[in-house]
Amino acid sequence: MENLVSSWCNSVKSVPKDYVFPVDARPGDQIVPILTNCPVIDLEKAVSGDRNDVIRQVLQASQDCGLFQVINHGVSEDLIKDTMGIVKEFFDMPNEEKASLYSLDLRKSCRLYTSSFEYAKEPIHLWRDVLKHLCHPLEEWVDLWPQRPSKYRDVVGEYSVELRNLSLKILEMIREGLELEPGYFRDELTNVQTLLLSHYPPCPDPSLTLGIVKHSDPYIITTLYQGNMCGLQVMKDGQWAGVEPIANAFVVNVGQLLKVISNGKLESVEHRVVTNSKEPRYTIASFIGTHSNTVIEPAKALLEKDGGPVYRAFTYKDFLQANREQRGDGEATLKVFKIKG
Ligand SMILES: O=C(O)CCC(=O)C(=O)O
Ligand SMILES: [Fe+2]
Numbered sequence: 001m002e003n004l005v006s007s008w009c010n011s012v013k014s015v016p017k018d019y020v021f022p023v024d025a026r027p028g029d030q031i032v033p034i035l036t037n038c039p040v041i042d043l044e045k046a047v048s049g050d051r052n053d054v055i056r057q058v059l060q061a062s063q064d065c066g067l068f069q070v071i072n073h074g075v076s077e078d079l080i081k082d083t084m085g086i087v088k089e090f091f092d093m094p095n096e097e098k099a100s101l102y103s104l105d106l107r108k109s110c111r112l113y114t115s116s117f118e119y120a121k122e123p124i125h126l127w128r129d130v131l132k133h134l135c136h137p138l139e140e141w142v143d144l145w146p147q148r149p150s151k152y153r154d155v156v157g158e159y160s161v162e163l164r165n166l167s168l169k170i171l172e173m174i175r176e177g178l179e180l181e182p183g184y185f186r187d188e189l190t191n192v193q194t195l196l197l198s199h200y201p202p203c204p205d206p207s208l209t210l211g212i213v214k215h216s217d218p219y220i221i222t223t224l225y226q227g228n229m230c231g232l233q234v235m236k237d238g239q240w241a242g243v244e245p246i247a248n249a250f251v252v253n254v255g256q257l258l259k260v261i262s263n264g265k266l267e268s269v270e271h272r273v274v275t276n277s278k279e280p281r282y283t284i285a286s287f288i289g290t291h292s293n294t295v296i297e298p299a300k301a302l303l304e305k306d307g308g309p310v311y312r313a314f315t316y317k318d319f320l321q322a323n324r325e326q327r328g329d330g331e332a333t334l335k336v337f338k339i340k341g
Helices: 005-011 051-064 077-092 095-101 138-144 152-178 256-261 300-306 316-325 330-336
Strands: 040-042 067-071 110-114 129-134 192-200 212-215 221-225 232-236 239-242 250-254 271-273 281-289
Touching: 040 051, 051 067, 051 152, 077 129, 077 152, 077 192, 077 221, 077 281, 095 110, 129 138, 138 152, 152 192, 152 221, 152 250, 152 281, 256 316, 256 330, 316 330
Parallel strands: 040 067
Antiparallel strands: 067 250, 110 129, 129 192, 192 281, 212 271, 221 250, 221 281, 232 239, 232 271
16 A cells, blocks of 8 residues: 555655666657647537548548547536546545555456556556456446445446447447448447546656556557546657647547457557656546457458458457566567468
């Protein structure tokens, strides 16, 4: 518990050495430009306007960038505001109130921890604390969630259901755009939902530290709310670029499993989080993924047009093992399953 960055960061004037990244991995003092070709897609137009045009935008952005933002997505501003309020309240509670949730046991379905999944083994720690828990189906998991703040279960429960629905709505557009058969993203492929609440406290020297190292998400699809705080950066054409925070918009991120399903057509962009010295940053990520025995493979409907699969079939369990062996390096992990030639 005393390892939580928030427990000690106010009492240090400089970054402890086990939080200082090597020169080639740290952000440094370089000024990072804002990502320019990351479209902001108005989802309401899929209902009131030309649905096919919205599908085309979603597909294009997923191919070019692997990331886009959505507005008019149907999740109410009040719910977003209330959820963000609860997340801040949770992290700001005294440690005694959170102690029962703190755990190093990776099998726990709801746990508070700091840095990555292997604090004891990692050479450098991340400047973040996180609460991670399963969400779907809600009634199976909600009793394991925090009891305080008292509204946590109600508000975050509603938020997670809405975010699951939004993710499935976007996946349906991707399915149509790729011309996969109806029901392709059936329950089996999308029945695990995880919520990751992150707290990145202010850091005395953001040039030395990272909130998350470069990675791509090992899931189907991610929807992230980053409020009005910068910090998320993506690797585009060999350079880092910042994802502009837009009030009430969600950042949508193609996961590595969706890249495989699309036979490599969609991009799963590498990203990282940098810290800042002024204000804490809080984010809420909803990941849609699957169970360990599910088989992931390029969609059969694409194979004829593509002249065969780019990746071999694998179980999600095998994928996670490869991901661990490659220390979270997204490209190296997908290479393990790539068909040569
Ligand atoms: O907190 C953020 O801005 C991004 C989080 C993220 O990339 C992740 O948890 O995979
Ligand atoms: Fe991520």
